[in-house]
Amino acid sequence: MNQTSSVATRPAAGSVPARLAAIGAALLLALPLAMWIANRSAPLMLALAAAAFCAAALAEEGWRPSLHRAAALLRGPIGLALSGFLLWSLVTIAWSHRPLASLAAWGEFALPLTCGVAIAASGRFRPGPALGRALAIVVAVAAVMMMAELATGLAIRRALDIGRQVTYMFNRPVLTCLILAPVALAALPWQGPSRRWSIALAVPVVLAVAWACLGSESGAAGFGLLVMAAAAGLALLAPRLAWAAVTLGFVATMMLAPVVGRLGDAALPAALHERLANSHSRDRVDIWLSFGEATLARPIRGAGFGTSPTLDRHPVAAxxxxxxRALLAVGHPHNAPLQAWTETGAIGVALLTVAGLALLMRLRSLPGRDLAPRLGLFAAAFAVAAVAHGAWQGWWIAGLTMAALWLFRLPVGSDTGDRAA
Structure with a gap:
């Protein structure tokens, strides 16, 4: 995830392009706070930031350089695999039982990815140390504000009668803070005279995010936090071993998703399900069994992108x-690899697996201190996606896109230090 060589020239301070780029950066920084206020707002914030960055690039150098940079990004292995998946997903809508709903789901998935490519191609997003510190502060503040609201029983929202006044409404923003926390830590300068300030800032970030993950109603966030800590810690101690373990786990989970329900049913005893009752482990296994049967009914092409919300009304349900059959009505299988299998079949899963492996191959040679936040993020995000929400939800894709953008722009190895990020 090191930066590309084709970087646009920096606009003069105070110029229109510089101001537009600053607006774009501010919008990205505001994303965690926006998610705290409105828990589906991440795609909007990312889209507004993309518009600002693209306007800055257009004002500075016209559209051709950005187009060339976008083409270079899409020609890479990750870009080709994700583009192939987007195209194949669009094709599968042809056999969806609700084409318009599937097309809307495809748009929700594709929009944040497109915005991410646009921001990267603009060449105007340059997150320096100041932005890294700002991101760390914003993530910590968002996490604390969510926990403060939970502690007061959503008193302010109830008094103002705004939004959905349910405690699980913070599950999405807590997960957003979780995936942005390693980005914030990696963006801080860890060498030179600023190291002491980075440590002083990192401690409250870690504590605030851990508090939110373990104290909220999101069991997936707590699980993701543990996976992130394990993967990042092992990467610091044994980088190659950590990379191999995460890569093997990723491939195995993708390949075995259609039978994950059977594996869970056979491996997890009833006593363990009783201890994990709050996490609905038994319910998840039953849902995985149902969607697994639907997947094996159409293993190559799938049932069509975006069909999970009403799969019980799809012809495959028969x-x-x-x-x-009844559990096909739950909305999604709470397992992103299984949802990819169910909707896009082996072809779609193969493309996603290639994209994931291409990303992991880019991380393989990084030293431990650079690998730790990146591998921790990958492992935690994949672990959360394998047990929690729908695979294509826009808020989740937007958060991951922002995290990838930020880490993509950070220098690695000997380039890190006070001029890091």
Whole structure:
């Protein structure tokens, strides 16, 4: 995730392009706070930031350089694999039972990715140490504000009668803070005279995010936090071993997703399900069994992108055994790899696996201190996606896109230091 060589020239301070780029950076910084206020707002913030950065690039150098940079990004292995998945997903809508709903789901998935490419191609997003510190502060503040609201029983929202006044409404913003926390830590300068200030800032960030992950109702956030800590810690101690473990886990989870319900049913005893009752482990296994049957009914092409929300009304439901058919109405399988299998089949899963492996290959040679936040983020995000929300939800894709953008722009190895990020 080191920076590309084709970087645009920096506009003069105070110029229109510089001001537009500053607006774009401010919008990205505001994303965690926006998610605290409105828990689906990440795609909007990313889109507004993309518009600002693209306007800055257009004002400074016209559209051709940005177009060339976008083409270079899309020609890489990750770009080709993700583009192929987007195209194949669009094709699968042809056999969806609700094409318009599937197309809307495809747009929700594609928009944040497109905005990420646009921001990267603009060449105007340059997160220096000041922005890294600002991101760390914003993530910590957002996490603390969510926990403060939970502690007061959402008193302010109830008094103002705004929004959905349910405690699980913070699950999405807590997960957003989780995936942005390693980005904030990696963006801080860890060498030179600023190291002491970075440590002083990192401690409250870690404590605030851990508090939010473990104290909120999001069991997935707590699970993701533990996975992140384990992967990042092992990467610091044994980088190659950590990389191999995460890579093997990623490939195995992608490949075994259609039978994850059977594996969980056989491996997890009833006593363990009782201890994990708050995490609904038994319910998840039953849902995985149902969607697994639907996947195996159409293993190559899938049921069509975006069909999970109403899979019980899809023709594939008739091929699922009656005891399992009812759970196809839950909305999604709470497992992103399984959802990819169910909707896009082996072809879509192969493209996503290639994209993930291409990303992991870019991380393989990084030293431990650079690998730790990146591998921790990858492992935690994949772990959360494998047990929690729908795979294509825009807020989740937007958060991951922002995290990838930021880490992509950070220098690695000997380039890190006070001029890091």
């Amino acid at each position: 091929e699922v055994s009656p005891p399992r």
